[in-house]
Amino acid sequence: MTLSEILKPEAIKVVASASSKKRLLHDVGDLANSVYGYETAGLVTALMERESLGPTGVGNGVALPHARLDEVKDMSAVFLLLEKPVDFDAVDRQPVDIVMALFAPEAAGVEHLKALALVSRTLRNGDLCKKLRANHDASTLYALLTSDQNIQAA
Template sequence: MNLTEILKPEAIKVIASASSKKRLLHDIGELAQSAYGYDSASLVAALMERESLGPTGVGNGVALPHARMEQVTDMTAAFILLDQPVNFDSVDRQPVDIVMALFAPESAGVEHLKALALVSRTLRSADLCKKLRANHDASTLYALLTSDQNTQAA
């Protein structure tokens, strides 16, 4: 698995700011609805339910919200870059400005874990995050995210 299999260029967006974590999750839902046709309200509810189990802010300004949903048939992702970081209750207590959301079918087991590992490994690169933060063009962000062939999951 690699990011080109789960992330469409249309599922990348740069947003000036989000007033809260909840607003950011709504932005993710709207982006996923636009790119994949998912029901935004259901998606936001699933993401918020997952967040209630524990925050998905992994540190260094990165968050990986994710949810399993009945309406999702294939593993998919959406990416948002924020100009102004937002509090996301991250493990390091730092606000986030890089958000990669994952959406999995309810029946996804290992596939969901592989996708999470792939995204986590990709966004753990300080060099890549620096490049992402320096670019605000969606097509450039897509190229940066999908160009590294070392980001393949087993």
């Protein structure tokens, strides 16, 4: 599995600002709706339920919200770059400006974990995150995220 298999070029958006974590998750849901046709309210509810188990802000300004839903047939993702970081209850208490949200079929166990591992490894790369933060063009962001196709899920 590679990022280009789960992330469409049109599933990338630069957001000027989000007023809160909840608003940011709504932005994620809206983007997933416009790109993949997923029902926004259900996505947001599933993401909020997952966040109630523990925040998905993994540190260094990165969040990896994720959810499994019946309506999702194939692993998919959206990416948001925030021009103004937002508090996301991250483990390091730092605001988040890079968000990669994953959506998996309800029955996806191992596949979901592999996708999470792939995204986590990718966004743990400090040099990549620096490049992402320096670019606000969606096509450039997509190219940066998918350029190293050698990074694969376990």
